[in-house]
Amino acid sequence: MPTMDQPRLENLLTSFTEACRQAGLKLTHQRLEIFRELAVAVDHPTAETLHQRLLQRISTLSLDTVYRTLATFCEYNLVQKVETVESQARFEVVHSRHHHLICKHCREIIDFDWPFFDTAGLPEAIRGWGKVDSRHVVVYGVCDKCLK
Known part of the structure:
Protein backbone atom coordinates (compact mmCIF):
# COMPACT_ATOMS: atom_id res chain seq x y z
CA MET A 1 0.00 0.00 0.00
CA VAL A 93 -9.43 12.28 5.14
CA VAL A 94 -10.05 14.85 2.44
CA HIS A 95 -6.68 15.92 1.04
CA SER A 96 -8.10 17.81 -1.95
CA ARG A 97 -11.37 18.30 -3.86
CA HIS A 98 -12.23 15.08 -5.67
CA HIS A 99 -14.96 12.62 -6.60
CA HIS A 100 -15.30 8.83 -6.42
CA LEU A 101 -15.51 5.95 -8.88
CA ILE A 102 -16.77 2.72 -7.31
CA CYS A 103 -16.62 -0.78 -8.80
CA LYS A 104 -19.91 -2.59 -8.22
CA HIS A 105 -18.13 -5.97 -8.11
CA CYS A 106 -14.94 -5.59 -6.04
CA ARG A 107 -16.08 -2.39 -4.24
CA GLU A 108 -12.77 -0.63 -4.93
CA ILE A 109 -13.07 3.16 -4.66
CA ILE A 110 -10.90 5.37 -6.83
CA ASP A 111 -10.56 9.13 -6.36
CA PHE A 112 -10.71 11.33 -9.47
CA ASP A 113 -10.68 15.03 -10.28
CA TRP A 114 -13.35 16.66 -12.44
CA PRO A 115 -12.60 20.40 -12.68
CA PHE A 116 -15.41 21.00 -15.22
CA PHE A 117 -18.03 19.68 -12.78
CA ASP A 118 -16.48 21.58 -9.88
CA THR A 119 -16.69 24.91 -11.68
CA ALA A 120 -19.88 24.45 -13.71
CA GLY A 121 -22.90 26.50 -12.74
CA LEU A 122 -25.98 24.80 -11.37
CA PRO A 123 -28.76 23.85 -13.80
CA GLU A 124 -31.33 26.61 -14.31
CA ALA A 125 -34.10 24.47 -12.78
CA ILE A 126 -32.46 24.44 -9.33
CA ARG A 127 -30.67 27.80 -9.15
CA GLY A 128 -33.41 29.29 -7.00
CA TRP A 129 -33.60 26.28 -4.66
CA GLY A 130 -31.41 27.73 -1.92
CA LYS A 131 -27.77 27.45 -0.81
CA VAL A 132 -25.73 24.46 -1.99
CA ASP A 133 -23.00 23.53 0.51
CA SER A 134 -21.14 20.90 -1.50
CA ARG A 135 -21.23 18.91 -4.70
CA HIS A 136 -19.87 15.40 -5.03
CA VAL A 137 -20.05 12.91 -7.85
CA VAL A 138 -20.08 9.17 -7.22
CA VAL A 139 -19.79 7.11 -10.40
CA TYR A 140 -20.62 3.38 -10.31
CA GLY A 141 -19.45 0.80 -12.81
CA VAL A 142 -17.25 -2.25 -13.20
CA CYS A 143 -13.48 -1.84 -13.20
CA ASP A 144 -11.24 -3.41 -15.87
CA LYS A 145 -9.90 -5.99 -13.39
CA CYS A 146 -13.43 -7.28 -12.76
CA LEU A 147 -14.40 -7.19 -16.44
CA LYS A 148 -11.61 -9.67 -17.30
Whole structure:
Protein backbone atom coordinates (compact mmCIF):
# COMPACT_ATOMS: atom_id res chain seq x y z
CA MET A 1 0.00 0.00 0.00
CA PRO A 2 1.48 3.43 -0.93
CA THR A 3 2.52 5.60 1.97
CA MET A 4 2.15 9.33 2.49
CA ASP A 5 5.37 11.31 2.76
CA GLN A 6 6.25 12.36 6.30
CA PRO A 7 6.05 16.18 5.82
CA ARG A 8 2.56 15.92 4.31
CA LEU A 9 1.39 13.62 7.11
CA GLU A 10 2.83 15.99 9.74
CA ASN A 11 0.97 18.90 8.07
CA LEU A 12 -2.30 16.95 8.18
CA LEU A 13 -1.76 16.02 11.83
CA THR A 14 -0.97 19.63 12.74
CA SER A 15 -4.13 20.82 10.97
CA PHE A 16 -6.14 18.08 12.67
CA THR A 17 -4.77 19.01 16.10
CA GLU A 18 -5.65 22.67 15.55
CA ALA A 19 -9.14 21.82 14.26
CA CYS A 20 -9.78 19.69 17.37
CA ARG A 21 -8.68 22.54 19.63
CA GLN A 22 -10.91 25.03 17.81
CA ALA A 23 -13.86 22.62 18.03
CA GLY A 24 -13.25 21.99 21.73
CA LEU A 25 -12.53 18.27 21.15
CA LYS A 26 -10.09 16.51 23.46
CA LEU A 27 -7.13 15.20 21.49
CA THR A 28 -6.84 11.68 22.90
CA HIS A 29 -4.25 9.12 21.83
CA GLN A 30 -7.01 7.00 20.29
CA ARG A 31 -8.44 9.90 18.26
CA LEU A 32 -5.00 10.84 17.01
CA GLU A 33 -4.19 7.26 15.97
CA ILE A 34 -7.57 6.78 14.25
CA PHE A 35 -7.06 10.00 12.29
CA ARG A 36 -3.43 9.09 11.46
CA GLU A 37 -4.43 5.66 10.15
CA LEU A 38 -7.22 7.14 8.06
CA ALA A 39 -4.90 9.87 6.73
CA VAL A 40 -2.45 7.37 5.28
CA ALA A 41 -5.12 4.97 3.97
CA VAL A 42 -5.70 4.96 0.23
CA ASP A 43 -8.51 2.41 0.24
CA HIS A 44 -11.35 4.36 1.91
CA PRO A 45 -11.59 1.87 4.79
CA THR A 46 -14.64 0.89 6.80
CA ALA A 47 -14.69 1.33 10.58
CA GLU A 48 -14.09 -2.42 10.90
CA THR A 49 -11.01 -2.26 8.66
CA LEU A 50 -9.61 0.68 10.62
CA HIS A 51 -10.25 -1.19 13.85
CA GLN A 52 -8.34 -4.26 12.62
CA ARG A 53 -5.37 -2.15 11.50
CA LEU A 54 -5.25 -0.20 14.76
CA LEU A 55 -5.48 -3.26 17.03
CA GLN A 56 -1.85 -3.96 16.15
CA ARG A 57 -0.86 -0.68 17.87
CA ILE A 58 -3.68 -0.21 20.40
CA SER A 59 -4.73 -3.64 21.64
CA THR A 60 -7.44 -2.22 23.93
CA LEU A 61 -9.21 -0.22 21.20
CA SER A 62 -12.87 -1.21 20.86
CA LEU A 63 -14.82 -1.21 17.61
CA ASP A 64 -17.42 0.99 19.31
CA THR A 65 -14.74 3.61 20.00
CA VAL A 66 -13.76 3.62 16.33
CA TYR A 67 -17.41 4.06 15.28
CA ARG A 68 -18.04 6.86 17.79
CA THR A 69 -14.79 8.61 16.88
CA LEU A 70 -15.55 8.50 13.14
CA ALA A 71 -19.04 9.87 13.80
CA THR A 72 -17.52 12.74 15.79
CA PHE A 73 -14.92 13.40 13.09
CA CYS A 74 -17.68 13.53 10.45
CA GLU A 75 -19.78 15.85 12.60
CA TYR A 76 -16.87 18.30 12.81
CA ASN A 77 -15.88 17.86 9.13
CA LEU A 78 -12.52 16.35 10.07
CA VAL A 79 -13.12 13.32 7.85
CA GLN A 80 -15.59 12.54 5.11
CA LYS A 81 -17.97 9.62 4.91
CA VAL A 82 -17.91 8.29 1.35
CA GLU A 83 -21.46 7.78 0.16
CA THR A 84 -21.85 4.30 -1.31
CA VAL A 85 -24.67 1.84 -1.84
CA GLU A 86 -22.93 -0.64 0.47
CA SER A 87 -24.32 -1.27 3.91
CA GLN A 88 -20.95 -0.37 5.47
CA ALA A 89 -19.78 3.25 5.44
CA ARG A 90 -16.35 4.05 4.04
CA PHE A 91 -14.21 6.96 5.26
CA GLU A 92 -11.40 9.24 4.12
CA VAL A 93 -9.43 12.28 5.14
CA VAL A 94 -10.05 14.85 2.44
CA HIS A 95 -6.68 15.92 1.04
CA SER A 96 -8.10 17.81 -1.95
CA ARG A 97 -11.37 18.30 -3.86
CA HIS A 98 -12.23 15.08 -5.67
CA HIS A 99 -14.96 12.62 -6.60
CA HIS A 100 -15.30 8.83 -6.42
CA LEU A 101 -15.51 5.95 -8.88
CA ILE A 102 -16.77 2.72 -7.31
CA CYS A 103 -16.62 -0.78 -8.80
CA LYS A 104 -19.91 -2.59 -8.22
CA HIS A 105 -18.13 -5.97 -8.11
CA CYS A 106 -14.94 -5.59 -6.04
CA ARG A 107 -16.08 -2.39 -4.24
CA GLU A 108 -12.77 -0.63 -4.93
CA ILE A 109 -13.07 3.16 -4.66
CA ILE A 110 -10.90 5.37 -6.83
CA ASP A 111 -10.56 9.13 -6.36
CA PHE A 112 -10.71 11.33 -9.47
CA ASP A 113 -10.68 15.03 -10.28
CA TRP A 114 -13.35 16.66 -12.44
CA PRO A 115 -12.60 20.40 -12.68
CA PHE A 116 -15.41 21.00 -15.22
CA PHE A 117 -18.03 19.68 -12.78
CA ASP A 118 -16.48 21.58 -9.88
CA THR A 119 -16.69 24.91 -11.68
CA ALA A 120 -19.88 24.45 -13.71
CA GLY A 121 -22.90 26.50 -12.74
CA LEU A 122 -25.98 24.80 -11.37
CA PRO A 123 -28.76 23.85 -13.80
CA GLU A 124 -31.33 26.61 -14.31
CA ALA A 125 -34.10 24.47 -12.78
CA ILE A 126 -32.46 24.44 -9.33
CA ARG A 127 -30.67 27.80 -9.15
CA GLY A 128 -33.41 29.29 -7.00
CA TRP A 129 -33.60 26.28 -4.66
CA GLY A 130 -31.41 27.73 -1.92
CA LYS A 131 -27.77 27.45 -0.81
CA VAL A 132 -25.73 24.46 -1.99
CA ASP A 133 -23.00 23.53 0.51
CA SER A 134 -21.14 20.90 -1.50
CA ARG A 135 -21.23 18.91 -4.70
CA HIS A 136 -19.87 15.40 -5.03
CA VAL A 137 -20.05 12.91 -7.85
CA VAL A 138 -20.08 9.17 -7.22
CA VAL A 139 -19.79 7.11 -10.40
CA TYR A 140 -20.62 3.38 -10.31
CA GLY A 141 -19.45 0.80 -12.81
CA VAL A 142 -17.25 -2.25 -13.20
CA CYS A 143 -13.48 -1.84 -13.20
CA ASP A 144 -11.24 -3.41 -15.87
CA LYS A 145 -9.90 -5.99 -13.39
CA CYS A 146 -13.43 -7.28 -12.76
CA LEU A 147 -14.40 -7.19 -16.44
CA LYS A 148 -11.61 -9.67 -17.30
